[in-house]
Amino acid sequence: MKAIILFGHGARDARWREPFDRLAVMWQEQHPKTLVELAFLEMMQPSLEQAISGLVKQGANEAVVVPVFFGQGGHLRNDFPLLLQACQEKFPELKLSTTSAVGEDAAVLQAIVDFGARAL
């Protein structure tokens, strides 16, 4: 079974995660056959490892990790590949892959431009 992991930075304020919770709900409604989990780099639960562990228990054998970040700085270029590799070694039964950050996607950027245009 395939799964998607929406991977965010995390923050101290619990309300920070609201858009991530909304993303997971939208995903479940629109793609009910694909498991979805959130995961956070720091300050929020679950961690990537916890999310993967939960997916393995649900029967997933393949997961795509989508970094819900705008820019690709030190977190995504340095911390994330190491974290992903450690998780892959810990859960060899699940095939992990990843995408670029969502901020690299032209349609995501266009939606931001359109949001700004509506506010003017």
Add this chain to the structure above:
Amino acid sequence: MKAIILFGHGARDARWREPFDRLAVMWQEQHPKTLVELAFLEMMQPSLEQAISGLVKQGANEAVVVPVFFGQGGHLRNDFPLLLQACQEKFPELKLSTTSAVGEDAAVLQAIVDFGARAL
């Protein structure tokens, strides 16, 4: 003259800003009559104050600040309103307003869901 300020967190790695630079280019191409500036909360230039100063010099009398953040945590709930107020007091000739974070927008979230779906 109206202006839009795309306001991001900032990061140590200069490459982090690439999607922001792309956003500014897209804005200029699609909305050439509205001035656009980037601004960053920390670790990157220009600051919000520097961006506003530049816009005032270009003749702007109104600017909408769009927080290009996913979640609304401490930075947007606490730091940002104070920063905005300080900038408004420093530049009374320019009317400042703001939007919610782009991560609150359903179309932005939908673009992220669609990006994930294409990766599966």
